[in-house]
Amino acid sequence: MDDCDFLKVLEGVIDDRIKTKRQGSYTYSLYVGGVSLISKKVGEEAVEVAVAAMAKDKDWVVRESADLMYHLLVLLRVMGLSLSDICRELRRRHEGEGSG
């Protein structure tokens, strides 16, 4: 499995935590907090990626990007969206450029 294939696995884990209302799960606690809490976390993590990049610290960028992507997946799930919706849009843009 390519490391990025794990994003799909993680999407499934997030879905499971929400569907089963897993007590003690950070994901489920975000779900309970709703879109406003999750959006706040996404915003904070995005800023942290930018701060890490400005510090030119690649390891830090990787860690903060992982935090950002996890929280973004939770936000998408809560909004009834998925990674596939984002990938479809990116592919559409690429093909719209006439280079696909």
Ligand SMILES: N=c1c2ncn([C@@H]3O[C@H](COP(=O)(O)OP(=O)(O)OP(=O)(O)O)[C@@H](O)[C@H]3O)c2ncn1[C@@H]1O[C@H](COP(=O)(O)O)[C@@H](O)[C@H]1O
């Ligand atoms: N990838 C992640 C992941 N990345 C980050 N986090 C959590 O996101 C939070 C980010 O917190 P911050 O960076 O803001 O720091 P903090 O001050 O500790 O957090 P807050 O007090 O601000 O909430 C931390 O509690 C991290 O543990 C994650 N929590 C869960 N996952 C994945 O989700 C799966 C399910 O986790 P649970 O829902 O907890 O079962 C796990 O197995 C992981 O694969």
